Amino acid sequence: MMVLITYDVNTTSEAGKRRLRLVAKQCRNFGQRVQNSVFECLVDAAQMKQLKHRLVGLIDPERDSLRFYYLGNEWRNRVEHVGTKASIDLEGPLIA
Amino acid sequence: MKKLGNILYVTTPEAYLSLDGENVVVKRDDTTAMRLPLHNLENIVCFNYPGVSPALMGACAERNIGLCFLRPNGRFLARVTGRQKGNLLLRKKQYELSQCESACASIATSMVLGKIANCRTVINRAIRDHALLVDVSELRATSDFLKQMLQSVQAGATVETLRGLEGNAASRYFRVFGQLVLHQREAFAFEARTRRPPQDNMNALLSFLYTLLTYEVASALETVGLDPYVGFLHADRPGRPSLALDMMEELRPVLADRLALSLVNRKQISGKGFTQKESGGVLMDDRTRKEVLVAWQKRKQEEILHPFLKERIPFGLLPHVQASLLARYVRGDLDAYPPFFWN
Numbered sequence: 260m261m262v263l264i265t266y267d268v269n270t271t272s273e274a275g276k277r278r279l280r281l282v283a284k285q286c287r288n289f290g291q292r293v294q295n296s297v298f299e300c301l302v303d304a305a306q307m308k309q310l311k312h313r314l315v316g317l318i319d320p321e322r323d324s325l326r327f328y329y330l331g332n333e334w335r336n337r338v339e340h341v342g343t344k345a346s347i348d349l350e351g352p353l354i355a
Numbered sequence: 356m357k358k359l360g361n362i363l364y365v366t367t368p369e370a371y372l373s374l375d376g377e378n379v380v381v382k383r384d385d386t387t388a389m390r391l392p393l394h395n396l397e398n399i400v401c402f403n404y405p406g407v408s409p410a411l412m413g414a415c416a417e418r419n420i421g422l423c424f425l426r427p428n429g430r431f432l433a434r435v436t437g438r439q440k441g442n443l444l445l446r447k448k449q450y451e452l453s454q455c456e457s458a459c460a461s462i463a464t465s466m467v468l469g470k471i472a473n474c475r476t477v478i479n480r481a482i483r484d485h486a487l488l489v490d491v492s493e494l495r496a497t498s499d500f501l502k503q504m505l506q507s508v509q510a511g512a513t514v515e516t517l518r519g520l521e522g523n524a525a526s527r528y529f530r531v532f533g534q535l536v537l538h539q540r541e542a543f544a545f546e547a548r549t550r551r552p553p554q555d556n557m558n559a560l561l562s563f564l565y566t567l568l569t570y571e572v573a574s575a576l577e578t579v580g581l582d583p584y585v586g587f588l589h590a591d592r593p594g595r596p597s598l599a600l601d602m603m604e605e606l607r608p609v610l611a612d613r614l615a616l617s618l619v620n621r622k623q624i625s626g627k628g629f630t631q632k633e634s635g636g637v638l639m640d641d642r643t644r645k646e647v648l649v650a651w652q653k654r655k656q657e658e659i660l661h662p663f664l665k666e667r668i669p670f671g672l673l674p675h676v677q678a679s680l681l682a683r684y685v686r687g688d689l690d691a692y693p694p695f696f697w698n
């Protein structure tokens with residue numbers, strides 16, 4: 260399934276900057292960055308559980324926020340892209 | 356049912372692949388061209404020169420992602436395998452069976468039956484769909500000949516005679532294969548199968564598709580725990596993935612031959628994409644190769660009803676399904692290996 264993950268991490272302190280880096284790193288391990296704090300992750304339910312657990316453990320719930328948008332398997336009908344930086348279709352032919 | 360994982364094909368000659376966290380990163384002139392999470396991949400096939408970082412090789416081996424290197428022209432170079440996993444007992448059983456003449460004959464019979472029947476389907480489809488464009492009487496004669504071959508294969512034979520029958524059927528099939536080229540007949544004229552190197556455009560295309568298929572079958576066999584190098588129909592030879600070649604026989608007409616014909620008949624590729632070398636060998640250019648890879652990936656996502664499992668599966672899972680059926684036979688859970696019959 261496709262999950263869209265967005266986050267807002269408060270970076271006024273050093274600890275906040277560190278959290279931002281760690282959150283971004285985890286997201287990048289599971290999906291592709293489509294905008295600055297927006298990731299598209301093509302994962303199965305188990306991988307999603309794992310990712311969510313890790314992210315929730317990283318953030319400071321007093322200062323930061325995470326949003327998960329579950330787009331399911333028919334996500335293609337629900338996503339439209341306009342402008343630069345088109346994402347890679349991970350289920351289509353991958354030729355580098 | 357297993358999910359059909361995606362394959363990353365690296366066709367840019369100067370690309371270098373490395374690992375970053377859980378991502379494979381494709382670099383070109385020190386800039387990142389592509390970044391993909393490893394868990395979305397099942398295989399990586401490289402046609403590039405600089406290669407892959409050892410860290411990525413290790414990560415692939417650990418996660419059971421196949422990694423294989425081909426020359427830019429499609430000739431196989433190497434495959435990365437990690438620590439042997441899978442079932443030792445299964446492999447021992449496989450070696451035992453490969454020593455036993457009657458077991459070999461039984462498995463080889465299934466495979467040859469599958470191959471000849473599927474070749475026949477390719478021909479029969481052409482008769483059915485394009486009766487006005489092909490020499491029906493000749494195709495019909497070949498189809499009938501193959502039908503007789505099926506009976507002689509079934510009559511029970513030794514591995515030696517099976518090899519003979521298989522060779523006979525193949526040469527008869529390839530004699531009419533050129534007829535199935537309906538468009539671009541000059542550019543893709545086909546007389547007979549030539550290889551090492553392929554002497555004409557059609558043979559170059561077939562050789563390339565067979566290389567892709569061999570690799571996928573070999574990884575499928577490894578995934579279910581069988582040894583791709585110990586075959587039943589093909590004789591053992593150092594470095595030859597005999598079992599992969601065995602299993603390919605029945606899948607060739609379905610996955611490779613038919614796709615080659617579609618690409619030509621739909622004019623997705625043209626004769627211009629091929630060049631002849633001084634040695635007589637024919638090579639595909641980069642654009643054509645990409646076109647073929649895209650078609651190959653798309654084709655694998657199409658679904659068929661598997662006649663034995665009675666389940667709808669994508670074409671791309673056929674090597675996995677057949678490999679697991681063979682593993683079941685080797686384990687003794689099935690009385691015979693059921694080949695894939697395409698209809």
